[in-house]
Amino acid sequence: MRKQYPNIFAKWKAENPEKYAAIQKRYKEKYKEREAEYQKLYRLTYPYKNAEKTMRYRASKLKRTMQWDNNKTKLEEFYFAADFLGMVTGEWHHVDHIIPLRGKNVSGLHVINNLQILTAKKNREKHNKF
Numbered sequence: 001m002r003k004q005y006p007n008i009f010a011k012w013k014a015e016n017p018e019k020y021a022a023i024q025k026r027y028k029e030k031y032k033e034r035e036a037e038y039q040k041l042y043r044l045t046y047p048y049k050n051a052e053k054t055m056r057y058r059a060s061k062l063k064r065t066m067q068w069d070n071n072k073t074k075l076e077e078f079y080f081a082a083d084f085l086g087m088v089t090g091e092w093h094h095v096d097h098i099i100p101l102r103g104k105n106v107s108g109l110h111v112i113n114n115l116q117i118l119t120a121k122k123n124r125e126k127h128n129k130f
Contacts, residue, residue, distance in 0.1 A: 064101050065110040074112050082117045092120035100128045 013020045028035070043050055082093040096118045099108025107130075108114045118126070 003125055060101055061110050064108070078112065078115050078117070085117060092115050092124040094120050096123045096126065099130050103128060104128055
């Protein structure tokens with residue numbers, strides 16, 4: 001029977017989260033182009049996985065859209081405003097759910113009161129947090 005050794009790296013990672021985050025950040029910056037190429041190749045090789053993920057997201061959004069809030073023109077205007085703002089400023093903008101649709105602790109609804117326009121960078125930083 002093989003002897004089990006404690007995972008020293010896991011222990012160090014738990015004790016030094018700031019150092020580990022800095023190491024990961026340096027790694028991502030160093031191999032940014034390689035990772036982009038890998039992602040592109042992955043999307044071309046497995047297009048059905050991305051399609052499945054997109055459809056799952058759309059279905060969850062539909063589940064969280066209320067019947068009484070069927071005024072689609074207001075929602076469309078919101079998305080149009082984000083696109084227009086992107087054209088004017090030259091920076092990508094996203095429509096973000098203030099309370100995420102599939103949050104860890106809380107889930108929001110796809111209604112006009114739960115939407116905000118953020119820059120793409122800010123939206124990616126926010127990720128799926130409330």
